[in-house]
Amino acid sequence: MADAKKPSIEDILASCRAADAGGDAGAESRSASDAAVESPKKSADPKTVGDPKKMSVADMLAAARSEKPAEDVPSQESSAEPPAAKAAAPAGDPRKMSVAEMLAAARGGGSGGASGEKPAKKAPAAGGGKKKSPAAAKSATKASAADAAAPADTSSILAAARAGKRGPVSKAAAKEAGGSVAGGSARSSKSAGKKATGKKAAPPMPERPSFRRSQPVQPAAEGRRGFFLSMAGVLFGSYWATGLTSLVVTHLLWVLGLARFMFPNVLTEPPTVFKVGFPSELGEGQVQTKFKAQFGVWIVESAYEGQMEIYALKTVCTHLGCTPNWLEAEQKFKCPCHGSGFYKDGVNFEGPAPRPLERYAIRVADDGQLEVDKSQTFQEEMGQWSNPACFVLV
Amino acid sequence: MHGHLSQAEFLAGMAAFLGVFYLSLAIMNAIAAAFLWESGRGVTLFRVNVFGLYSLPFTTPILWLLVATYFVALSPLAFSGDPYMMWWVSLPTVVIDTIDYWVNPTVYTVGSLVFFGSLFWMRRFFVKPVVAWSCFNLVLLFMGFSMTNQSFSAIVTKADNVPIVGLMFLLGFFTWLATSRAVANDDRALRGEPPLESVDNEKVLVWPDLVYTELICMVAVLALLLVWGLLLQAPLEEPASSVKTPNPSKAPWYFLGLQEMLVYYDPWMAGVVLPSVILFGLIAIPYLDFNKLGNGYYTISQRKFAYLNFQFGFLVLWVTLIVMGTFLRGPNWNFFHPFETWDTHKVEALSNVDLSQWFWNDLFGVARPKAPEGSGGLKQFLYIAYRESPGIVFIIGYLVLLPPVMAATFMRKFFIKMGFIRFMVLSNLMLMMGLLPLKMILRWSVNLKYFISIPEYFLNL
Numbered sequence: 140m141a142d143a144k145k146p147s148i149e150d151i152l153a154s155c156r157a158a159d160a161g162g163d164a165g166a167e168s169r170s171a172s173d174a175a176v177e178s179p180k181k182s183a184d185p186k187t188v189g190d191p192k193k194m195s196v197a198d199m200l201a202a203a204r205s206e207k208p209a210e211d212v213p214s215q216e217s218s219a220e221p222p223a224a225k226a227a228a229p230a231g232d233p234r235k236m237s238v239a240e241m242l243a244a245a246r247g248g249g250s251g252g253a254s255g256e257k258p259a260k261k262a263p264a265a266g267g268g269k270k271k272s273p274a275a276a277k278s279a280t281k282a283s284a285a286d287a288a289a290p291a292d293t294s295s296i297l298a299a300a301r302a303g304k305r306g307p308v309s310k311a312a313a314k315e316a317g318g319s320v321a322g323g324s325a326r327s328s329k330s331a332g333k334k335a336t337g338k339k340a341a342p343p344m345p346e347r348p349s350f351r352r353s354q355p356v357q358p359a360a361e362g363r364r365g366f367f368l369s370m371a372g373v374l375f376g377s378y379w380a381t382g383l384t385s386l387v388v389t390h391l392l393w394v395l396g397l398a399r400f401m402f403p404n405v406l407t408e409p410p411t412v413f414k415v416g417f418p419s420e421l422g423e424g425q426v427q428t429k430f431k432a433q434f435g436v437w438i439v440e441s442a443y444e445g446q447m448e449i450y451a452l453k454t455v456c457t458h459l460g461c462t463p464n465w466l467e468a469e470q471k472f473k474c475p476c477h478g479s480g481f482y483k484d485g486v487n488f489e490g491p492a493p494r495p496l497e498r499y500a501i502r503v504a505d506d507g508q509l510e511v512d513k514s515q516t517f518q519e520e521m522g523q524w525s526n527p528a529c530f531v532l533v
Numbered sequence: 534m535h536g537h538l539s540q541a542e543f544l545a546g547m548a549a550f551l552g553v554f555y556l557s558l559a560i561m562n563a564i565a566a567a568f569l570w571e572s573g574r575g576v577t578l579f580r581v582n583v584f585g586l587y588s589l590p591f592t593t594p595i596l597w598l599l600v601a602t603y604f605v606a607l608s609p610l611a612f613s614g615d616p617y618m619m620w621w622v623s624l625p626t627v628v629i630d631t632i633d634y635w636v637n638p639t640v641y642t643v644g645s646l647v648f649f650g651s652l653f654w655m656r657r658f659f660v661k662p663v664v665a666w667s668c669f670n671l672v673l674l675f676m677g678f679s680m681t682n683q684s685f686s687a688i689v690t691k692a693d694n695v696p697i698v699g700l701m702f703l704l705g706f707f708t709w710l711a712t713s714r715a716v717a718n719d720d721r722a723l724r725g726e727p728p729l730e731s732v733d734n735e736k737v738l739v740w741p742d743l744v745y746t747e748l749i750c751m752v753a754v755l756a757l758l759l760v761w762g763l764l765l766q767a768p769l770e771e772p773a774s775s776v777k778t779p780n781p782s783k784a785p786w787y788f789l790g791l792q793e794m795l796v797y798y799d800p801w802m803a804g805v806v807l808p809s810v811i812l813f814g815l816i817a818i819p820y821l822d823f824n825k826l827g828n829g830y831y832t833i834s835q836r837k838f839a840y841l842n843f844q845f846g847f848l849v850l851w852v853t854l855i856v857m858g859t860f861l862r863g864p865n866w867n868f869f870h871p872f873e874t875w876d877t878h879k880v881e882a883l884s885n886v887d888l889s890q891w892f893w894n895d896l897f898g899v900a901r902p903k904a905p906e907g908s909g910g911l912k913q914f915l916y917i918a919y920r921e922s923p924g925i926v927f928i929i930g931y932l933v934l935l936p937p938v939m940a941a942t943f944m945r946k947f948f949i950k951m952g953f954i955r956f957m958v959l960s961n962l963m964l965m966m967g968l969l970p971l972k973m974i975l976r977w978s979v980n981l982k983y984f985i986s987i988p989e990y991f992l993n994l
Contacts, residue, residue: 432774457988459804461782474778474865489884520988
């Protein structure tokens, strides 16, 4: 109640409940008392009174709902009893009224004589003090929120207000309405209010513009054409959809281009399958290092687990990936980075390397040459060196 | 690099450098003597009785003047470039042989630990300016004498390594500076005086004091960089190749400690886990440190635990490994003595065994447990865990059982002050730090490769 600009939830609730309590029949008569209950709150605050532009949403809603049925009531009363109002003004401070009191008054409605009278006096007290200013009328308008056709909750009230466009929805409109009421024509407005409250059906809707007119539901286009049409609608039905579609298509093209990029027309790197000469070229116990620079592979003929084999060792240290060197004098592979050492068969024995060198697939091609396939590796610790694809028996 | 020049040619090439080197040392000592003489900071070492008539004081300015004279005398010998003359400015063969005989990774690391330990215990002796300056002169003299050795000079004067030599001296200087101030503060604290830093806390203006200092430093550093850039060629190597690794292949100098760690541990352990632990351990220090003393001034005796821990981790585990990686690791990452030629074909028997191999094969004389052919993943996993159980038990015991033991014994006070969680974090960080020297020692002594070796899952510890 301290801030009259913003009617508290209690205020709105009070007005709504009052409407409920009054029922349909007493709506008209009760509106006067309700207005009287509410109006002091509004008009008591000088800001609200002095500045009609500061109209809260609730005010506007109230104005919209009531369609000026009750506006004339306070104005009538205020005009009828100006002296009384003046007398009551200093005594009855409307702000001293608690929410409970107001609720009680509202619930009492038209039936309770005492409760109806007390606020009725107060309403003019404020309204009369301002000499029927538009604000007074406005406050009355607001008060009549209780009157409006008794919708149950705020949302439904809003919905009704919007759908019907029955009252002013803007501040300017509300002010205009208030002004007209204050200026007179009480009778006509009252009759209008009666009409509105009595007949709850919404007034005819305004003419819709062509682009808002609902299209007659066409029978769903059946079959393929319908599908394509609906797909076209999904993809290009709006600017948003068109934009999104073009974005997706662009990205798809990018990905396709990237995929093409991964398969160049000319490969400068050595092939993964290559021939390394005839088995007879290798001597027993020989490590052939001539393919290391180009292909990264040592071709070794050596005994492994009791049988002479030719195998291709990958020239990558299993510790951290440096390239070891074959030391002919020491008969071992030695990594320059951390000192890992491997026997001729690739098994690690010194330094930090945790596992043996890996083997590539090797086989005797149709022309009798050895053919290494780097796409396959064989790891000793996985037991893959027993696979006949990774060695050629001599 | 080596062996292309005869010793005579090599010495002739080194003559100019060494001559200038000794001359600079002489000038340096003469300046020190003059400074001490002028400022009156000289200390009387002992008194010399001359014919029983006079008792002349032998002061430090006189000492450094004598040293300067000695260096002046060395300078023409070095300038001569003649092998016979240069013999006087070379290390005796017996010294070189002794060093070559004794220095290996074990001796080097244990020796550096002993060296830093003795520096700590005898810090009151070593921070004396006379002693520190003498050590500095001796190290420089040793370096100068060693430079007539081809292998040594090839490593030390390599463009990559020159800055590291400078860094060693810088590090020595700053360690001395901090230690001497800490010792001074500790002495003052014993006498009940406030630390030097709180006595000498006069406000200094940004302008001109700080800005001028910065400007002078800027100009000096620029001049140094210019001279450096002109004198030493950029150490560019041959174009990179994926199938040819330079031998030896060395990380940047600041990562050589990491590279040395990689010799003892698996890449993910030495390259990922341990560096992360180092970083997080450093970040955790403020949360673990409950000692409120030593804030804003140098001190050792008030923060002995923190000081020793840091110096062990930094000087022993980090700096000495950098020095080792720079100067003592040669082709194939073999260990070379400082006076040894870097021979690519040096054979070093390093047949390492995993703990599980030793446990099953050597201790029990059976083959390591192996899952039968074609068994499922879970069965294989269980077999592998069984095979590696000695290492797993060891590591878990190390990290889980030792902290309570530490809390119950020599770190009792820490446990009480820190509470359970903070103490566990501290003790585990310390144990992780201890893993490196532990593994190094085990590698050298019993050729241990990994505690836990599961190459099937690329998990080795």
